[in-house]
Amino acid sequence: GADLYLAYDAVKTGELQAQGIVDAIHHGSLVLINGPRNDSNAEAAHRGVFNILTPLVDSKGIRILSDYWPNSTNSEEPAKVIEDLLNSGNKIDGVIAFSDLQAEAVIRTLALHRLAGKVAVAGADADLAACQRIAEGTQTMTVYKPIEQIAAKAAELAVYMARNERVTVHNAIEDGTYRVPYYELTPIGVDKTNLRETVIKDGFHLEEDVYRNVLPH
Incomplete structure (x- = not known):
């Protein structure tokens, strides 16, 4: 079994997504496209989304048109959900997608209806494609999980463990046999206001790539 499990907080990911959309629209009708149901990160992100949305749904400021759990990770399902809702005459104000790949399918469908x-x-x-869409204005935000940060933390914790020092961890998970x-x-x-200070500054993406499709201002 593994000695230590390092990951990004998926509940926080969902909270950031929901807050980003609420800040953008304030009130209106939302569609949630979740990750695969058997993925613990998808379940956790969904909890995070509802940590933010539940009080707003209760106060009738936000209405959830669809809370959709796809059967696979391909992009056809998110596209079809959006297509069906639009064809039935629903007005969609915001969409929270579990991944940028799903967001891409959603935005492609919105574009066909001139709603991107x-x-x-x-x-x-x-x-990169999501960061480009943020620069272009068709995607509102994404959630960045810095690779450097996880690598640095892994190295730091490996040193502690090699010295048999105690490591302060937040939680424990079951891997079937051990905790x-x-x-x-x-x-x-990440949204259009902080693309440069986050993904570009860290070298995760190059500025010329992120802004490739945007005319120079």
Whole structure:
């Protein structure tokens, strides 16, 4: 079994996504496209989304049109969910997608209805294509999980463990046999205001790539 499990806080990811969309639209109708149901990160992100949305749904400021759990990770399902809702005459104000790949499918479908950039869309992973869409204005935000941060933390904890020093961890998870210490790192919400200070500054993506499709101002 593993000695230590390092991951980004998936609940926080969902909270960042929901807050990003609420900040963008304030009130209106939302669609949630979740990750695969058997993925513990998808379940945790969904909890995070509802940590933010539940009080707003209760106060009737936010309405959830669809809380969709796809059967696979391919992009056809998110596209079809959006297509069906739009074809039935629903007005969609915002979409929270578990991944940037799903966000891409959502935005492609919105574009066919001339709604790209008019509907707030959140994804996660800070893919280059998603960062480009943020720069272009068709995606509202994504969630960045800095690789450097996880590598540095892994190295630091490996040194402690090699010296048999105690490691302070946040949680423990079951790996079937053992309870494995679990260290959570905090993900970062990225939108058009902080692309340069996050993914570009860290060298995760190059500035010329992120802004490739945007005319120079």
